[in-house]
Amino acid sequence: MSKARLMQGNEACAEGAIAAGVNFFAGYPITPSTEIAESMARLLPKKGGTFLQMEDEIASFGAVLGASLAGAKAMDATSGPGFSLKQELIGYGACAEIPCVLVDVQRVGPSTGQPTAPSQGDIMQVRWGTHGDHPVIALSPWSVRETFDLTVRAVNYSERFRTPVILLMDEMVGHLRERVELPDSVEIYPRRHPHQTRAEGYEPYNPDPDGVPDTADFGQGYHIHVTGLIHDGTGFPSGSPTVTRDDIRRLHEKISSVGEEIIHVEESFLEDAKYAVVAIGGTARTAYEAVREARAEGIPVGLLRLITVWPFADAALHRLAERVDGLLVAELSYGQLVREVERAVHGKTEVRLCGKYDMTSLTPAEILADIKRMAGRDA
Amino acid sequence: MKKELRFSGSGGQGVITAAVLLGEAAALEGREVCQSQSYGPEARGGAAKSEVIISDEAIYHPHVEHPDFVLAMTQKAADKYYKDLTKDGLLLLDEELVPNPPDFPNTRRIPITKLAIEEVGKPLFANIVALGAIVRLTDLVSLDTVKDCVAKRVPPHTVEANEKALRIGYEAAK
Incomplete structure (x- = not known):
């Protein structure tokens, strides 16, 4: 079975x-x-x-x-x-x-x-x-x-x-x-552990070349100190402007340095699309259905689904905005994702909102109606 | 093949469990299934609605819009949801709890809760009686598969009573 x-x-x-x-x-x-x-x-x-x-x-x-x-x-x-x-x-x-x-x-x-x-x-x-x-x-x-x-x-x-x-x-x-059906096993990223001793100069918050520190776990035999104050490599607070600047920069760059590797999107029906719907989560399922229905009526529309919401898919949206005549952001809110999409496309294409906040999910018909309006067809 | 079903009533009548069981059976039989529900913050009372979509192909929008089948276990649910039925759809009503059937041609009335009390001993079996009737009326999954799913989900000492409830519902829908 x-x-x-x-x-x-x-x-x-x-x-x-x-x-x-x-x-x-x-x-x-x-x-x-x-x-x-x-x-x-x-x-x-x-x-x-x-x-x-x-x-x-x-x-x-x-x-x-x-x-x-x-x-x-x-x-x-x-x-x-x-x-x-x-x-x-x-x-x-x-x-x-x-x-x-x-x-x-x-x-x-x-x-x-x-x-x-x-x-x-x-x-x-x-x-x-x-x-x-x-x-x-x-x-x-x-x-x-x-x-x-x-x-x-x-x-x-x-x-x-x-x-x-x-x-x-x-x-x-x-x-x-x-x-x-779930897989039997998955790939696991193990906990990062120190590969130096204190005598060799180990400091729990000194970053590796990828910008991420190999902070020892409590109980591993290292003296470590953890704080929400800005800290240097030792983990103890620092009042230094340089340390502060470098620490905040590193927190960002340890993630931004991997670029689009962690920014996952899924494109559907976008190859020849003149319009696109942007959505996340459950709403993207409704949007997918609406896009399929619009295609059946001859409207060249596709779907960009953001799987990674943050960091935001700026590059994917920018590329999309360069080749479509309009974007429709479908979301279950008064309008949040739409603001970020507008920021990412730098005015290169028109961005519309299909938002809903009445306790119910969007319906394919509601998104389809907005796709038609975007495409200049009577809804 | 794609069928959309909606079970409705009030919180505590078990319409969500009935939908989960039907969905489990369809999944076991290799169909694509989406099962969802909506209910209020209350544990008992208040409107409760559950939905099952059974299809041979991937299902995207997971909620039911035009059900092929509606079960209504309260008058309020019947009045609210029969309107969404497709014109060939089927409306199943609890005969006692929905005294004024909506004006819908393809309506079936079965005294679901009454059967649960009189034949199985408690009103809480009403959802399984309803499920038995649904299995027969919709012909989407086999009674045996549903029986297995029921046996796996209910407390062991209630398996027999639940199987009886299922059978009674199935017979009542002849």
């Missing part, structure tokens, strides 16, 4: 995390992410891992940062209201370079909003929620199987770049059940 089974997006996230080596989960349940915590509570102890339900969202992410510093591969999952609470510690994780994954299954906001309804309104908070200059990696899956794959990728990127990585899901995908 095939290994295919019906699985929910949130369950696939937990399965992906465990496949990628996550052995510590701390969380505080919140709709529509709760099934991730439930699945981790069920699966992790069997693998010798640790599941902790903490007293609140902030403590959960604190526990994750602590566990990671002690050598665990650690993950937390939440939704918008919890994501808001964790902002300070996300910044701490970025500054202290602590590998970990935080899943945000978006729901309608602001505040506690509509707990069970789909939204994509956290795109900008993922990027700019925590204060100060910091880079962000955020990945957004559109299917149950891709949720598994991107969770693995998120864990691997967090280890490779030693930074918190956000898996930006939406309710459409988190609560969706699909027929999936």
Whole structure:
């Protein structure tokens, strides 16, 4: 019998995390992410891992940062209201370079909003929620199987770049059940470990040539110090302008230096397209259907799906904008992704918004109507 | 082949579980499946809706727009959702809980909850009675596959009662 089974997006996230080596989960349940915590509570102890339900969202992410510093591969999952609470510690994780994954299954906001309804309104908070200059990696899956794959990728990127990585899901995908077949094993990026002794000059925050430090885990035999203050190679705070400048620059460049390698997009029907729809997550599925229907009516339109949301796919959008007559951004919000698309295309083509924020997902007919308007056909 | 089904009622009636079970059976039989739901923040009461799309090809937009089949377990759900049915679609109503059937030609009325109480002993089996009826009325998956899925999902001491509920629903839809 095939290994295919019906699985929910949130369950696939937990399965992906465990496949990628996550052995510590701390969380505080919140709709529509709760099934991730439930699945981790069920699966992790069997693998010798640790599941902790903490007293609140902030403590959960604190526990994750602590566990990671002690050598665990650690993950937390939440939704918008919890994501808001964790902002300070996300910044701490970025500054202290602590590998970990935080899943945000978006729901309608602001505040506690509509707990069970789909939204994509956290795109900008993922990027700019925590204060100060910091880079962000955020990945957004559109299917149950891709949720598994991107969770693995998120864990691997967090280890490779030693930074918190956000898996930006939406309710459409988190609560969706699909027929999936999962792989037996996945490629795992191991924890970076010191390859020098202190006598040889080891300093826990001295970067490797790729800009990422091989910070020792607590308990590994090294004296290490971790702080959210700007620090030098020793890990202790520094008041030096040069150290500050170099540290902030390095935090950005350790990620930007790999260029488009981590910026994944998927193109559909774009070869001869005169128009394109841009979308992420569950909305991209609706857009795909709308694009297919538009093609059937003879409109040359395609779809650009952003799989990596941050860093933003500037180059892909720039290339696309040079050869199409219009872009339609379909998203479940009042308009967030559209602003970033407008920035990326530098006015090279017209950008329109097909946004929705009424608790329901977009329908193919709604996107199709906007495609027709963009293409100058009567909707 | 692509079929869209919507099960509707109020929270606690088990319309989501019924959809998951149908989806599991279809997945086991090799079909592409998308199963989703919408409900309020309440654990009980409030509107609940679940959807299953079963297809031979990849499914993109995962939500149902024009169902080929609607199950309504409350009057409110019946009044709200029958309108979306395709013209050849089928509407299945809980006969007792939907006293005023909407004006839709292809309607089937079965006393689902009453059968669950009288034949299986508890109203909580209503969703499995409904599932048995749905298996027969839609002919999308085999009763045996659904039976296996039910047995795997329910608590062990309730397997027998659930299988009975499934059978009663299947018979009632003759």
